[in-house]
Amino acid sequence: MEFRFTDEQRMIRDTAEAFLSVASDGEAVRAAMASELGYDVALWKQVCEELCWPALHIPEDYGGLGLGYVELAATMEQMGRFLFCGPYFSTVCLAVNALLVAGSESQKATWLPRIVAGDTATLVGALDTPLTWEATESGYRLSGSCRYVIDGHGVDWMVVAARQAQGGDIGLFVLPGDADGLTRQWLPTMDQTRKQAQLDFDSVQIASADRLAGAADADAALAAVLDLAAVALAAEQVGGAQQCLDSTLAYVRERVQFGRSIASFQAVKHKAADMMVKVEAARSACYYAACIAQEFLAGGPMGEELAEAASVAKAWCSDAYLFNAGCGIQLHGGVGFTWEYDIQLYFKRAKSSEILLGNAAVHRERLAAQLLD
Amino acid sequence: MELRFSIEDERFREEIADWLADNLTGEFAAIRFRGGPGDEHMFPEERKAWERRLAEGGWTCIGWPEAYGGRGASIEQQVIFHEEYARAGGPGRMGHIGETLTGPTLIAFGSDEQRERFLPGIRAGEELWCQGYSEPSAGSDLANVKTRAEFDETSQQWRITGQKVWTSLAHESDYCFVIARTEPDSAGHRGLGFFLLAMDQPGITVRPIEQMTGTSEFNEVFFDEAVCGAGDIVGAPGDGWKVAMGLLGFERGVSTLGQQMLFQNELDEIVREAKRNGAARDPMIRQRIADAHIGLKIMRYNSMRTLSGNADDGSLQPEAMIYKLYWSTWHRNLGKLAMDVLGPEAEICAGAPYELNRLQSLFLFSRADTIYGGTNQVQRNIIAERALNMPREPRG
Ligand SMILES: Cc1cc2nc3c(=O)[nH]c(=O)nc-3n(C[C@H](O)[C@H](O)[C@H](O)COP(=O)(O)OP(=O)(O)OC[C@H]3O[C@@H](n4cnc5c(N)ncnc54)[C@H](O)[C@@H]3O)c2cc1C
Numbered sequence A: 001m002e003f004r005f006t007d008e009q010r011m012i013r014d015t016a017e018a019f020l021s022v023a024s025d026g027e028a029v030r031a032a033m034a035s036e037l038g039y040d041v042a043l044w045k046q047v048c049e050e051l052c053w054p055a056l057h058i059p060e061d062y063g064g065l066g067l068g069y070v071e072l073a074a075t076m077e078q079m080g081r082f083l084f085c086g087p088y089f090s091t092v093c094l095a096v097n098a099l100l101v102a103g104s105e106s107q108k109a110t111w112l113p114r115i116v117a118g119d120t121a122t123l124v125g126a127l128d129t130p131l132t133w134e135a136t137e138s139g140y141r142l143s144g145s146c147r148y149v150i151d152g153h154g155v156d157w158m159v160v161a162a163r164q165a166q167g168g169d170i171g172l173f174v175l176p177g178d179a180d181g182l183t184r185q186w187l188p189t190m191d192q193t194r195k196q197a198q199l200d201f202d203s204v205q206i207a208s209a210d211r212l213a214g215a216a217d218a219d220a221a222l223a224a225v226l227d228l229a230a231v232a233l234a235a236e237q238v239g240g241a242q243q244c245l246d247s248t249l250a251y252v253r254e255r256v257q258f259g260r261s262i263a264s265f266q267a268v269k270h271k272a273a274d275m276m277v278k279v280e281a282a283r284s285a286c287y288y289a290a291c292i293a294q295e296f297l298a299g300g301p302m303g304e305e306l307a308e309a310a311s312v313a314k315a316w317c318s319d320a321y322l323f324n325a326g327c328g329i330q331l332h333g334g335v336g337f338t339w340e341y342d343i344q345l346y347f348k349r350a351k352s353s354e355i356l357l358g359n360a361a362v363h364r365e366r367l368a369a370q371l372l373d
Numbered sequence B: 001m002e003l004r005f006s007i008e009d010e011r012f013r014e015e016i017a018d019w020l021a022d023n024l025t026g027e028f029a030a031i032r033f034r035g036g037p038g039d040e041h042m043f044p045e046e047r048k049a050w051e052r053r054l055a056e057g058g059w060t061c062i063g064w065p066e067a068y069g070g071r072g073a074s075i076e077q078q079v080i081f082h083e084e085y086a087r088a089g090g091p092g093r094m095g096h097i098g099e100t101l102t103g104p105t106l107i108a109f110g111s112d113e114q115r116e117r118f119l120p121g122i123r124a125g126e127e128l129w130c131q132g133y134s135e136p137s138a139g140s141d142l143a144n145v146k147t148r149a150e151f152d153e154t155s156q157q158w159r160i161t162g163q164k165v166w167t168s169l170a171h172e173s174d175y176c177f178v179i180a181r182t183e184p185d186s187a188g189h190r191g192l193g194f195f196l197l198a199m200d201q202p203g204i205t206v207r208p209i210e211q212m213t214g215t216s217e218f219n220e221v222f223f224d225e226a227v228c229g230a231g232d233i234v235g236a237p238g239d240g241w242k243v244a245m246g247l248l249g250f251e252r253g254v255s256t257l258g259q260q261m262l263f264q265n266e267l268d269e270i271v272r273e274a275k276r277n278g279a280a281r282d283p284m285i286r287q288r289i290a291d292a293h294i295g296l297k298i299m300r301y302n303s304m305r306t307l308s309g310n311a312d313d314g315s316l317q318p319e320a321m322i323y324k325l326y327w328s329t330w331h332r333n334l335g336k337l338a339m340d341v342l343g344p345e346a347e348i349c350a351g352a353p354y355e356l357n358r359l360q361s362l363f364l365f366s367r368a369d370t371i372y373g374g375t376n377q378v379q380r381n382i383i384a385e386r387a388l389n390m391p392r393e394p395r396g
Helices: A007-023 A026-034 A041-049 A069-081 A088-102 A105-116 A218-254 A266-297 A301-337 A343-355 A360-372 B007-023 B026-031 B044-056 B075-087 B096-109 B112-123 B240-251 B255-277 B283-307 B323-347 B358-369 B376-387
Strands: A121-124 A132-135 A139-150 A157-164 A170-176 A182-187 A196-207 B129-132 B148-152 B157-168 B175-181 B192-198 B204-208 B218-229
Touching: A007 A069, A069 A088, A069 A218, A069 A266, A088 A105, A088 A121, A088 A139, A088 A157, A088 A218, A121 A139, A139 A157, A139 A170, A170 A196, A170 A218, A218 A266, A218 A301, A218 A343, A266 A301, A266 B283, A266 B323, A266 B376, A301 A343, A301 A360, A301 B283, A360 B255, A360 B283, B007 B075, B026 B044, B075 B255, B075 B283, B096 B112, B096 B129, B096 B175, B096 B192, B096 B240, B129 B157, B148 B175, B157 B175, B157 B192, B175 B240, B192 B218, B192 B240, B255 B283, B255 B323, B255 B358, B283 B323, B323 B358, B323 B376
Parallel strands: A121 A157, A132 A157, B129 B175
Antiparallel strands: A132 A139, A139 A196, A157 A170, A182 A196, B148 B157, B157 B218, B175 B192, B204 B218
């Protein structure tokens, strides 16, 4: 048992930290979030070509780096810490995972190298998909309308989850962003650092070859994809929760009231200590889940714990991030409520990541069902 | 990162599990799952006999170096031992203070003579220890101890006078380690000594304190010219604080994983009760049970991180510093959950005059968890000051 980063994993973490602290500083985040696309195209190109982050856990057979999920989590943690704006979560944590889990050999060989080359992608209909599919002579037809699609308005292509009629079997399909009959509309969001869209499918035609055919049980495959994504999201939440603590500490040290640094007041110290408890526990939960996710993708026996580990991590990290961001605002006083200070951006990101892929209550209920029913 | 245990470690797991299955039978069957926190006053004689049985099997002090009678077990093996012990319902250890506090302290700071004299008795499960730190005026502010130690040149003995309080299991113990002031006019953490005292002597009086549970695990201990030999001070006079703090470092060791198995047993009981009485259908209760489950899982992962050693710069272990505050708060919440799962039945005792059932005991006893071993407030001060480098508390 060696439950800590290896030297190589630490190096990957440090590289991400060094890069993002400059490339994703406050100014960069504010510029990106003000745009409809949501990110700086030149920066994304650099992330793909120089840092090769989208290729991180894609196996070498498909042109990827073949690294593990712990490395992915370490990178996501830093992205969360610096509020990185880019289609990384959608492309890598949703679409790549969907292909890895549910794609056939030839589908993986078709689509994964395109991600390595810089394509962006997402997953549509992740939770309780409102979309339906039906078979046609040459393939399938998709109908319905789906909101809350992460980066859905700008991605090159997408994996779509739909049900055969109401309550029928899940089908997973790959679809280009400019498919006929597909309308994509950006939805302005409270957390502007992560973009969402509404996608309307008006009898969108799909060739039979584009239905993902690598998993026997598509329902289970989709559930696993969402669990993998939740683990990555939890890592992002850890980074955000840590940054809330760090920036708050920096602030309270400088701020003087009653003739002394407000960091010397016990009420402030105790709040900070509570924030540290939340984030360290979050880190333990998230790293454990990342190890399990790695096992799952490698087909190891501990991979069976994926659903549980993902729910533990997502539930805790969602609450922890929101707690730390909320305490952060409180300890900043009035400036915490301004547009100018970054703590508000973390607060909003904490809320949007809490909702994404099921909030803490949803994940607790999932565990409760396993324990009690 | 690697979560799995090695094949040798798994073999070790089988060995201890088999031994426990063979030995927790007969006279010891009745004390399975007994004597844990909140139940420490129960079956003292049987549990003392069990300590000796453990020792015969070579299962006491397994983490000590072989030179001192231990097995030199790796961290992983100690983790496994504690997990299997708790899983099998191994009774609350009477010898844990000697094994986890006195022993490591003597190994780290003691003289050869002290090690030869005291380690074998602990190792054999025959000599039990208690911890004489707190006093009426020295609780959170431990450095404020007033108990005095004077060296008597004629008899070549130390004479200890003063009062300790909240001394757990003093009434069952053979020895006590005591911090006392060796320099009469000193204050704070200077001028202290760390002494090893036999409990069975005229200068020591033990008076049980009745707890809110109606039972008495802890005591007041009065020292009136109690004596120990010139060689029974650990370190030099004046080193007491260093030794005392070193000892507290051992407190957060591997036994935490065994403690977590006890917590798991408690949570399992709450889950069983919720299913039985229908509380499991209440959405709020479901959330809280799941939350307790999550909290316990993370407690384990957090300990795994601690035991794997840190991390970034090798010095500070943030996940180790949060441990006490984290588990005590979790456990206290578990006590509240237990009562809410029981509903009105929570009030009804197992018997008269005041026989608490296990969950009532959990509810009441977990109120102590956030007090002893550094209160939650003191833990927050420590985290803020040592992990987050915030300004220190003003001192009186
Ligand atoms: C069940 C049990 C078993 C015990 N066993 C032992 C034992 O075997 N040996 C032993 O030596 N001791 C033992 N203790 C004693 C225990 O360590 C002390 O109770 C503890 O350190 C607190 O000290 P106190 O009771 O004097 O409370 P106080 O220190 O008086 O604290 C009272 C309140 O003030 C708060 N407070 C105090 N200082 C600060 C501060 N600086 N900042 C903020 N808040 C503060 C505390 O958090 C607490 O809420 C035991 C206690 C219990 C409950």
